[in-house]
Amino acid sequence: MILHSVDFGAAVARMAFPERTDVDALMRRHVIEDLGEARTLSDWLKHCHRTHLPRLYPRALPVDVDRMIADEVARLGVSDDTLVRRVGGLLALPMTFAGDFGWEAMSILCNSFGPALVRRIIGAPVKVDGAIVDPALCAERMICGLYKAIPPVTAVVCAVGTSHQRVKELV
Amino acid sequence: MRSGIKLPEGAVQGTVRNWNNVSSPGALERLNDILQPAAKRLAGLGQNPVVIAASPNRFDDAWTYEWRAVRCGKFFSEKESYMQRYDLDRDMINAPTVAKVALALLEQLEAGGWRNLFAMAFAMRWGDESLSLVVQDDLTWLVMSSNQWNNLGDPVFAIWDDASFTYFGEAEDRFDWAIQDSPPLVLLKQGSSADR
DSSP states (O other): OOSOOTTHHHHHHHHHOTTOSOHHHHHHHHHHHHHSSOOOHHHHHHTBOGGGSOOOOGGGOSOOHHHHHHHHHHHHTOSOOHHHHHHHHHHHHHHHHOGGGGGGGGGGTSSTHHHHHHHHHHOSOEEETTEEEOHHHHHHHHHHHHHSSOOOHHHHHTTBSSOHHHHHHHO | OOTTOOOOSSBOOOSSSOTTOOSOHHHHHHHHHHHHHHHHHHHTTOOSSEEEEEESOSSOTTOOOOEEEEEETTEEEEESOGGGSOOHHHHHHTSOHHHHHHHHHHHHHHHTTHHHHHHHHHTOOOSSOEEEEEEETTEEEEEEEOTTTOOSOOEEEEOOSSSOOEEEEEBOSOHHHHTTSSSSOOBOBTTOSOOO
């Protein structure tokens, strides 16, 4: 569910393989092959029990991604915010494709899978302004700030109301 | 607290689950038997507020620990604490005596199986929810918080000296974090926006 979409999944794949020019077509083929249709992130979310998705901490609302990034930069004590911006941008990427679902879409990557994906795409810890910055740890702290928890990825996956095969029948 | 005491008005009751529906009256009675004296002793500490809380897994996706928290007046500590902000064992060394008594009461409730009794009474299974005993403004409460992805609400039960505890209303979402706030317990009231 999290990466098997022709829009959001393809955007993540482009970040992971920036040198490739055929990612969109490849992702589309792959999604259709696996699911039988060119499903988007919004399609997935439409089939979720939205009340089962992890809930944002009430006092974290409304989510302000810029503030979230600024807070993390301040915690790290660095002046170059490039890396943290990339982390915040990746975590908030589902909002670009499923903005209609409001902040619920944040739960797509703001879970235990998020830091692992950040490590894979943005990379291992690096030195910034003399400090060691671990993008995955930045992601975890941002997620914890939003949810006051690291929601298990199963919480998101289990929110899907039906299997993709069944959804196809319903559609 | 004694029957007849004035409770806050306008509290909203949850719709997701009927907490007046008790699955095991025997478990409820046994839970009440250990809650009543604990609430009385907690209230007798003379602090406002006092909260003791526990959860099998408050926020860690790895599901590897039991969480405990103690709030006693201005004192707060917890174990485990995200990024080791607090350390209950360490903080208890120099904690006020009243906080140490509160922690001892929490350990007694744990030994008495209060969470299991609650689960039996209301036919639920513990996941990442937390259970708290609260004294605030001379009123005594039991609060279960659904934490971050269960949707059972944050039911608040009034604990009585002379009767079994009763469902009263709902706290704002995530009481497990509100424990650190002042006041910790904020009841949802008619017209509040925290419905879910």
